[in-house]
Amino acid sequence: MASAVGFVVVTALCMAAPLIAPYEFDAIDLGSIRQAPSWDHPMGTDDLGRDLFTRMLYGGRVSLTIGLLSAVLGTAMGALVGAVAGFYGRWTDNVLMRFTDMAYSIPTLPLLIVLSAYTQAAVVAMVVIIGLLSWMATARVVRSEVLSLKEQEFVLAARSLGATNRHLIVRHILPNAVGPIIVGATLAVGNAIVIESSLSFLGLGIQPPIPTWGNMLMDSQATMATKPWLTVFPGVAILLVVLAVNFVGDGLHDALDPKVRKR
Amino acid sequence: MTSPRRARPVLEVVDLMTRFHTEQGVVHAVNGVSFSLTEGESMAIVGESGSGKSVTALSIMGLLVRTAGAECRGRALLDGRDLLALRPRELARVRGKEIAMIFQDPVTSLNPVLTVGRQLGEAVLHHAGASRAEARGRSVELLDLVGIPNARGRLSEYPHQFSGGQRQRIMIAMALALGPRVLIADEPTTALDVTIQAQVVELIGSLRQRLGMAVLWITHDLGLVAGLVDTVLVMYAGRIVERAAVRDLFERPLHPYTKGLLQAVPAWNDTRGGRLRTIDGRPPDLRSAPKHCAFAPRCPHALDRCWAERPPLQEADGGRASACWRWRELEGAALAREPRP
Amino acid sequence: MTDGTAPTTDFPGGRETREPGSAPLLEVRDLRKHFPVRRGLLRRTVGSLRAVDGVSFTIREGEALGLVGESGCGKSTTGRAILRLEEPTAGQIVFDGVDLRALRADALRRTRRDMQMIFQDPHASLDPRLSVASIVAEPLDVQGWGDRDARRERVRELLELVGLEPYHAERYPHAFSGGQRQRIGIARALATSPRFIVADEPIAALDVSIQAQVVNLLADLKDRLGLTYLFIAHDLSIVRHLSDRVAVMYAGRIVELGGTEAVFADARHPYTVALLSAVPVPDPERESGRRRLILPGDVPDPADPPPGCRFHPRCPLATALCRREDPELRDVGSVEAPHLTACHHTERIGSLMTDRGDGPDITHGDQE
Numbered sequence A: 001m002a003s004a005v006g007f008v009v010v011t012a013l014c015m016a017a018p019l020i021a022p023y024e025f026d027a028i029d030l031g032s033i034r035q036a037p038s039w040d041h042p043m044g045t046d047d048l049g050r051d052l053f054t055r056m057l058y059g060g061r062v063s064l065t066i067g068l069l070s071a072v073l074g075t076a077m078g079a080l081v082g083a084v085a086g087f088y089g090r091w092t093d094n095v096l097m098r099f100t101d102m103a104y105s106i107p108t109l110p111l112l113i114v115l116s117a118y119t120q121a122a123v124v125a126m127v128v129i130i131g132l133l134s135w136m137a138t139a140r141v142v143r144s145e146v147l148s149l150k151e152q153e154f155v156l157a158a159r160s161l162g163a164t165n166r167h168l169i170v171r172h173i174l175p176n177a178v179g180p181i182i183v184g185a186t187l188a189v190g191n192a193i194v195i196e197s198s199l200s201f202l203g204l205g206i207q208p209p210i211p212t213w214g215n216m217l218m219d220s221q222a223t224m225a226t227k228p229w230l231t232v233f234p235g236v237a238i239l240l241v242v243l244a245v246n247f248v249g250d251g252l253h254d255a256l257d258p259k260v261r262k263r
Numbered sequence B: 001m002t003s004p005r006r007a008r009p010v011l012e013v014v015d016l017m018t019r020f021h022t023e024q025g026v027v028h029a030v031n032g033v034s035f036s037l038t039e040g041e042s043m044a045i046v047g048e049s050g051s052g053k054s055v056t057a058l059s060i061m062g063l064l065v066r067t068a069g070a071e072c073r074g075r076a077l078l079d080g081r082d083l084l085a086l087r088p089r090e091l092a093r094v095r096g097k098e099i100a101m102i103f104q105d106p107v108t109s110l111n112p113v114l115t116v117g118r119q120l121g122e123a124v125l126h127h128a129g130a131s132r133a134e135a136r137g138r139s140v141e142l143l144d145l146v147g148i149p150n151a152r153g154r155l156s157e158y159p160h161q162f163s164g165g166q167r168q169r170i171m172i173a174m175a176l177a178l179g180p181r182v183l184i185a186d187e188p189t190t191a192l193d194v195t196i197q198a199q200v201v202e203l204i205g206s207l208r209q210r211l212g213m214a215v216l217w218i219t220h221d222l223g224l225v226a227g228l229v230d231t232v233l234v235m236y237a238g239r240i241v242e243r244a245a246v247r248d249l250f251e252r253p254l255h256p257y258t259k260g261l262l263q264a265v266p267a268w269n270d271t272r273g274g275r276l277r278t279i280d281g282r283p284p285d286l287r288s289a290p291k292h293c294a295f296a297p298r299c300p301h302a303l304d305r306c307w308a309e310r311p312p313l314q315e316a317d318g319g320r321a322s323a324c325w326r327w328r329e330l331e332g333a334a335l336a337r338e339p340r341p
Numbered sequence C: 001m002t003d004g005t006a007p008t009t010d011f012p013g014g015r016e017t018r019e020p021g022s023a024p025l026l027e028v029r030d031l032r033k034h035f036p037v038r039r040g041l042l043r044r045t046v047g048s049l050r051a052v053d054g055v056s057f058t059i060r061e062g063e064a065l066g067l068v069g070e071s072g073c074g075k076s077t078t079g080r081a082i083l084r085l086e087e088p089t090a091g092q093i094v095f096d097g098v099d100l101r102a103l104r105a106d107a108l109r110r111t112r113r114d115m116q117m118i119f120q121d122p123h124a125s126l127d128p129r130l131s132v133a134s135i136v137a138e139p140l141d142v143q144g145w146g147d148r149d150a151r152r153e154r155v156r157e158l159l160e161l162v163g164l165e166p167y168h169a170e171r172y173p174h175a176f177s178g179g180q181r182q183r184i185g186i187a188r189a190l191a192t193s194p195r196f197i198v199a200d201e202p203i204a205a206l207d208v209s210i211q212a213q214v215v216n217l218l219a220d221l222k223d224r225l226g227l228t229y230l231f232i233a234h235d236l237s238i239v240r241h242l243s244d245r246v247a248v249m250y251a252g253r254i255v256e257l258g259g260t261e262a263v264f265a266d267a268r269h270p271y272t273v274a275l276l277s278a279v280p281v282p283d284p285e286r287e288s289g290r291r292r293l294i295l296p297g298d299v300p301d302p303a304d305p306p307p308g309c310r311f312h313p314r315c316p317l318a319t320a321l322c323r324r325e326d327p328e329l330r331d332v333g334s335v336e337a338p339h340l341t342a343c344h345h346t347e348r349i350g351s352l353m354t355d356r357g358d359g360p361d362i363t364h365g366d367q368e
Helices: A002-013 A054-090 A090-105 A108-119 A123-130 A136-149 A153-160 A167-177 A178-201 A211-223 A228-255 B052-061 B088-094 B115-126 B132-145 B164-176 B194-211 B222-226 B246-251 B258-262 B306-309 B329-330 C073-082 C105-111 C131-141 C148-161 C168-169 C177-189 C207-226 C235-241 C262-265 C272-278 C284-289 C320-323 C346-353
Strands: B009-022 B023-039 B042-046 B071-076 B099-102 B183-185 B213-221 B231-236 B241-247 C025-041 C042-061 C065-070 C089-097 C113-120 C196-200 C228-234 C244-249 C253-259
Touching: A002 A228, A054 A090, A054 A123, A054 A136, A054 A178, A054 A211, A054 A228, A054 B052, A054 C262, A090 B164, A108 A123, A136 A167, A136 A211, A153 A167, A153 A178, A153 C113, A167 A178, A178 A211, A178 C168, A211 A228, B009 B213, B023 B071, B023 B241, B023 C177, B042 B052, B042 B222, B052 B071, B052 B099, B052 B183, B052 B213, B071 B213, B071 C244, B099 B164, B099 B306, B115 B132, B115 B164, B115 C089, B115 C320, B164 C042, B183 B194, B183 C177, B194 B213, B194 C272, B213 B222, B222 B246, B231 B246, B231 B258, B241 B246, B246 C025, B246 C284, B258 C207, C025 C073, C025 C228, C042 C073, C042 C089, C042 C113, C042 C228, C042 C253, C065 C073, C065 C235, C073 C113, C073 C196, C073 C228, C105 C131, C113 C177, C131 C148, C131 C168, C131 C177, C148 C168, C148 C177, C177 C207, C207 C235, C235 C262, C244 C262, C244 C272, C253 C272, C272 C346
Parallel strands: B042 B213, B042 B231, B099 B183, B183 B213, C065 C228, C065 C244, C113 C196, C196 C228
Antiparallel strands: B009 B023, B009 B071, B231 B241, C025 C042, C025 C089, C244 C253
């Protein structure tokens, strides 16, 4: 619960960045570069004298957007592919799973590099690319879950009532596969933020001066030893968000389970 | 079938209590069970799911894991040695050699990736320190003993190559490998078909007589025990509610629960139609430990006293015992149904 | 889809109870269900598993037919194939004059309101994520029956019918005991006022003290609603209690079919005799005097059934004829009470248990 609140607060702060940020995110102040945290600059300033707190807020906007949206996209796709493959079986399953294997075998990083070069690394493009590259794990887990679910007697029971396949999938299969779906989604959020960071590290992610937690972390690596706050704040932010998402996922899992839910 | 000699007890269980500490609270699975099994005796613990019959068996065998929240108290004396007080290493030496157990599901009880010969051989080698060849010879003997044809040839086969009934025979062979004096059979035939069940029951019965071991059956099936055992213990909500010789129990149960169970099964010569007698309500929630008789909420004969005070297991005539305040009336069979409270 | 086209009336009130003996409601002819056996890397079909291999019977309106046999004999597959939950490989299923196998998906869905199923495992057959109200109303949703208020009212009626309380509707399955869950499953099966119910081992997963409650409920519902049952079970005493006629299955075939009392009192197939003698009787006097016919060996592999009579490897009466020739079902009963058996040596059945003092026989009770 606390993690859900924390997560919401962080998200809200980031989304409201233009309203609360004390400075412009690209306001360069060469008079106050690499300052330690102080009242004026709660998280210090970077190489160009930009306020780190401001950049954290703006960066969070980008990182969270990419993380959440690409996770939603990837999970939705994975759940759909997995459910359809597992439920229909036979050649549908064969085709979809071989396709999944193929997607898996594509080396992610080179492809990302190529794609981001073409798409100018816009946020939407990043979401789509990361989403399209991260659905396979969910698809596999959901498929195996569905394989066992569809043999359950309650599915047979619904079928004997005259239920259509769509009804079976939407009403019975997916709600009961929600556990692995949520696990997949929470992992995907962290993963997406990290992928974005790696791309930034290679200089292929979201381009400066627009900040993301990823590129801030990467920019700071040279000064990690002398100016630790530049590394610590974005690093801790990523860590906390990924953790919070995991806790929220756990909570969601319980909330959706009638066995755990309080009557 | 009467027990050969009312000799000294080989297994004596005294005030066994088992609890499970779970996230949903403390489950009082066994609440003070005492009984003794004499040498060569055939005894059954009968009860429904949640009665504590299997937990009793697992507690005696020391197979409940403390880290999983299980807590056992009381004593289980095997030849005077308390199994519950033994250290794991000592207990491992006793298991199999002195006391063995077979389980309900012959499919999951065998390791699917090892040959049957290897698994049987391990059971022999483990304790006896026999050589490989000796172990092999003993394995063949054991498979012969439990009636698996072509035993020598089949040692190199894997569990899935045997049928369910045969797998249960292999489990029995493993349990008997070291000639235990007590065999606990926990629902050994529940997963099997009736015609196969008949084979397995017959097998265990004849082995008991040949090898002179005591057998403790754990089952939910009153029909099964009728022709099989000398003494029956009926369990409900973690307690023994009745103890009787098998004939007495069927002829005149001294506890309303036993009576209800017997009446709930259609008699063999029951002609069609008519209603079955039922036991109303549902089995008790073991998370609460009521002060009253646990069966009172479902009992047609319950009195105020039953709600105020839990009846202990009282000795009755002929070596019987009942945990009902009104067993004398039941004995006289003149007990009207009380209005429900 | 329109409502109210089904030729059934809704309870309360129910439709009038019909005596067994009128026209057949269900006719099954030479039903077969073979599963492909696949092996190897390419999952090539290398054979077929004959789960159901030529089963024929009829059930009259208002009658209960018990289908008994051991696991793997094909009794559950038969039940599912009749409802086309498993697509039959061959054969005919005629329900109320309509050939079910000829129906397309849409028409089949409509007939499903007349044919329902009760499942064995009350834990697996209810979706844990749906409330009891949603579970019981599901057939109504699927069949497009009534509006929301009508459905809610119907759910209340149904819960009452099976002995549950209205407030139970808001709860989830995990809050119920096995017996109550089975009642929920029964309420669901009755939602669309079906005429025919396949009950697949409805009490096998329940505790003894609860079994009787459910058996009584099933018997009551049959009387009140004039239901027709196919009652699949391995527990012979319960089948005997609930069925008008009994069919015994072995290795995908019916080996004996007759009136309940006739089959139990005077079994005409050696397998039935063995099955009856294997059932433990809760009566020590009887048990000690009883002789068991204990069969050697195991049920045959349905992918590779023995030639000739499928029971011959375990049969004490088997001769060269049985090893060679597969016996047909033949009638050894009377015109009014047919009694079919698939045994070459049914005349020698008596010799199986000759020196028993007491057998699995029935010494009292007049036959109807």
